[in-house]
Amino acid sequence: MPLTWLLLILLGLAAAGYFLGRRRALASAGGDRRALHSLPSYYGSHVAIWALVPAFGILAVWLLVQPYMVNAHVSGALPDSVVAQGSSLDLVMSDVRRVADGLDTAVAQGAMTAAQANALDAASDNVREVLGDVGVALGADVGPEVLSAAQSYRALNSTGSTLMALVVLLIAVVGAAYAYFKSHADFRARNRVERGILALLIFAASIAILTTIGIVFALLFNTIEFFKLYPANDFFFGTNWAPSFSGRGGSSDLGVLPLLWGTFYISIIALLVAVPIGLFSAIYLSEYATPRVRSIAKPLIEILAGIPTIVYGLFALLTVGPLLVSLFGKETLGWMSGGTAVMTAGLVMGIMLIPFVSSLSDDIINAVPQSLRDGSYGLGATQSETIRQVILPAALPGIVGAILLAASRAIGETMIVVLGAGAAARLSLNPFEAMTTITAKIVSQLTGDADFASPEALVAFALGMTLFVLTLCLNVFALYIVRKYREQYD
Incomplete structure (x- = not known):
């Protein structure tokens, strides 16, 4: 049936x-x-x-x-x-x-x-x-x-x-x-039905936790299998990424440091673009814009969040990359040899992250009690002084959370990196060179008829586990900052 x-x-x-x-x-x-x-x-x-x-x-x-x-x-x-x-x-x-x-x-x-x-x-x-x-x-x-x-x-x-x-x-x-x-x-049908509905609600609330536990165990078991085949020291401290699927030409070099560097380098550039623009737009929309301007501008900004990432990747490949080459290429400054580079992916990813920072920060700033603003104005502070010294400190924990969400989104992005940053795994400070990230290599390692008994395929799970641990540490650090500043306003 x-x-x-x-x-x-x-x-x-x-x-x-x-x-x-x-x-x-x-x-x-x-x-x-x-x-x-x-x-x-x-x-x-x-x-x-x-x-x-x-x-x-x-x-x-x-x-x-x-x-x-x-x-x-x-x-x-x-x-x-x-x-x-x-x-x-x-x-x-x-x-x-x-x-x-x-x-x-x-x-x-x-x-x-x-x-x-x-x-x-x-x-x-x-x-x-x-x-x-x-x-x-x-x-x-x-x-x-x-x-x-x-x-x-x-x-x-x-x-x-x-x-x-x-x-x-x-x-x-x-x-x-x-x-x-x-x-x-x-x-007593009502009692039985309400207990049943409560059990269903508890089960629904537990799905996210159970899913997270399942993902962690899936990554953990396959990561253990990978480290049985490949030395952990060479993975965590290796500076060369050169997998070999053919079985000819020597063993693979699976050092994660070049991928980590590319991931953080592109994410940092994206946050340097998204955080100032998103935060300043949130301040304007919540404190300065008229209701009519806000009703038009905020939906237009949030449209950016609905654009598929493949479209951003094509925009990076076809528009931003050639534009940067015309500005910094061999014919001008000679800094950039091709359209795929860290700067290309970072700029486009920063544009993609603007609505995450702007929309969440705007909601957080609007949630600051009006009594704090009125008290500041009553003491003779100007609007700009009130924003700098009262509103932003009070909203800082939520703003940190918005920035954390944007950072997690940047770290996990794939399509923009694949089309805009290239596939070269290297350690370099030059933002106009092609690099790659952990997520892009996870896709490439599992593409095709991969033999899951080989370290070249199992390394994708080790990369995923590494990224999971780093993101968890980032969340714990952000939670510490949020609690520290929140205690000052309790």
Whole structure:
């Protein structure tokens, strides 16, 4: 059964349970809702919750667990000779999934029936001819073992999907029936529903925490695997970044220092552009601009936050880069040899960060109590003195938070760096040279058919873990500053 149909059936059962539970509760009270402990809607909601929530929870867990179990079963059944032919287990399983998807596509398009797909002979002499007739494209090295594994993969997934539909629907029916027979006049439906809603709210609030923990563990485990293959000292203190995927020409140099330097260098230039412009525009909009000017200017500034980063990258590549070359290139000052440089990416990224600093700082400045302004004016201070000596110090913790958000956005940016800064990993103070960042190299290391058993692919997780730790330290430092200044105004 398709997942969409299963979800629609669950929603239909929940809706039917709502009306049946509500009607049963009213019937038990003789049609007089005053005799009910709770409103009739609570009885219907109680049945709907029991029909939907447990079934949906089982469905979510099943969808997460089934792929791992199927992959483990199929990969365990593969003969050792398949993996020993020069491919890793991950690449072989990728071929298995691709062939299985091709068979499913052929069945869905009507090129073959499901029975024909299941009965497809695994003899290597007939595989390409038969599959070629039905229009399923396979790679050049798909053998009978891979095809047999693909058929097993399809069969297990089909069986698992059928069992999932039966189990989920059974749980939904049992839950709805349990709640339905509970629907009588003395049942405390409101208490049960409110406790259920509270549990759902707590679960929703916990998703962010659980997601963060999952990301950290995913990075941590793969980082540990990387350091089993590559020395930690060479990674953290190496000054050369030269990965080698071909396996020829020597081992890879995976020093992170050039990438860290490029990341911080571009981010610093971006903040030098975004923080003054964003903060000054926030001061003007909150303290000097008329309501009419503010209603026009603030939305126009915030439009910058909605522009896709790929557009900023193209703007850096096609406009800002050539402009800087015309100003600082070989024909003028001779400082810049190409359009991709740290300055190009930093300037464009700074423009992208202006609305983050401006909008948040404006809201924070407007949140400063008017009584502080009135007290300053009453003591004879001018408007500019009030802004410098009262408003900005009072709003400083929030402004630091806005700058921190902009810094985190700059550190994690990828597309502007790829198109505007180049791909050279180097240690240099010249802002007119091409450099790269950690995020750009994470993308490049995981692009293509990467072998996740090699240090060249696992280094992406080590880079991500390094960036995570640095960002965490930055957040702790910013929190310390915020608390220190906030204590002066308590």
